Amino acid sequence: MSASYSKKNWMQFLKPFVKRFIGGESLKEALATLQNLKKEGFKTTLDYLGESVTNRDQALEATQEYIRNLRELNPLGLDKNISIKLTQIGLDIDEGFAKQNLIEIVKTAKTMNGFVRVDMEGSAYTEASLRLVSQAHQEIPCIGAVLQTMLRRTAQDVLLLIKKGVRIRLVKGAYKEPISIAFQDKRDVDAQYVTIMKRLLTSGIYHAIATHDEKIINEAETFVGKMGLKKDSFEFQMLLGIRADLARQLVKEGWNVRIYVPYGKAWFPYFMRRLRERRENVWFVIKNLFRGS
Numbered sequence: 001m002s003a004s005y006s007k008k009n010w011m012q013f014l015k016p017f018v019k020r021f022i023g024g025e026s027l028k029e030a031l032a033t034l035q036n037l038k039k040e041g042f043k044t045t046l047d048y049l050g051e052s053v054t055n056r057d058q059a060l061e062a063t064q065e066y067i068r069n070l071r072e073l074n075p076l077g078l079d080k081n082i083s084i085k086l087t088q089i090g091l092d093i094d095e096g097f098a099k100q101n102l103i104e105i106v107k108t109a110k111t112m113n114g115f116v117r118v119d120m121e122g123s124a125y126t127e128a129s130l131r132l133v134s135q136a137h138q139e140i141p142c143i144g145a146v147l148q149t150m151l152r153r154t155a156q157d158v159l160l161l162i163k164k165g166v167r168i169r170l171v172k173g174a175y176k177e178p179i180s181i182a183f184q185d186k187r188d189v190d191a192q193y194v195t196i197m198k199r200l201l202t203s204g205i206y207h208a209i210a211t212h213d214e215k216i217i218n219e220a221e222t223f224v225g226k227m228g229l230k231k232d233s234f235e236f237q238m239l240l241g242i243r244a245d246l247a248r249q250l251v252k253e254g255w256n257v258r259i260y261v262p263y264g265k266a267w268f269p270y271f272m273r274r275l276r277e278r279r280e281n282v283w284f285v286i287k288n289l290f291r292g293s
Contacts, residue, residue, distance in 0.1 A: 018271050020241035023261040030263035034078050041251040042259045045117060047083040049264035052092060059090035063101040067108045080114030086129055087121055099132050106140045120146035122175045130157060137166050148173030149193040150182045158196050162203050169208040169237060170197055174273045198223055201234055210237035231255055
């Protein structure tokens with residue numbers, strides 16, 4: 001009871017600051033956010049917030065919400081691109097059940113030339129997530145995976161996914177993982193990121209370099225120029241509310257930039273991961289505490 005009460009209080013306290021990082025609590029608000037981003041020249045991906053669902057009815061509701069997302073995006077001329085979490089559509093309940101829901105979502109995306117990205121969650125789900133993406137991709141190719149360079153296994157996973165032709169979003173990783181399976185030093189995470197990034201850029205597949213790290217972005221730009229690659233052969237991806245200045249600059253320079261736009265009422269876990277990831281996000285909240293209304 002006290003833990004629940006404490007979380008409720010935290011959510012009330014943090015709600016004013018969360019607006020920067022989420023597209024809204026309703027789909028209507030999120031669609032308006034996407035339209036504004038489109039006007040600025042950004043590509044977008046929409047994420048219905050939620051994870052760790054253990055109730056079949058809730059998993060089915062989330063599946064239908066993802067399908068609704070695609071159907072609402074289509075007539076508005078917005079990118080029919082969504083990001084989903086497998087634990088939200090039943091992976092914690094039964095893998096076969098989650099696969100069934102995933103296939104239903106991807107089939108809907110296929111009818112409108114859309115795209116579904118399966119977000120990566122904690123390492124306990126890595127194997128099942130990559131397995132389900134690979135299985136769905138064999139049937140319907142408009143699905144992509146996410147790989148985290150903090151995980152040691154990613155160096156091998158990327159080779160397998162490239163071989164299968166799966167589009168990858170490369171991230172550093174936002175989950176706390178043990179030293180046995182994950183790099184703990186940022187320098188090691190960054191080094192693996194750059195190595196894999198270069199492999200992705202030269203693979204001939206349209207991948208996503210998802211980072212706010214300006215040093216890595218500069219390295220990507222330099223590498224693309226050196227290898228004679230086209231600017232539109234891949235895309236950068238960033239989270240809503242983080243380094244918007246850098247995102248705008250990249251668009252000005254002619255790079256493809258996709259903004260990850262989450263929405264919904266279940267924003268607490270997502271927001272707390274953003275605070276853990278970047279010190280400046282914590283400072284953003286603290287600074288606003290002392291601002292007058």
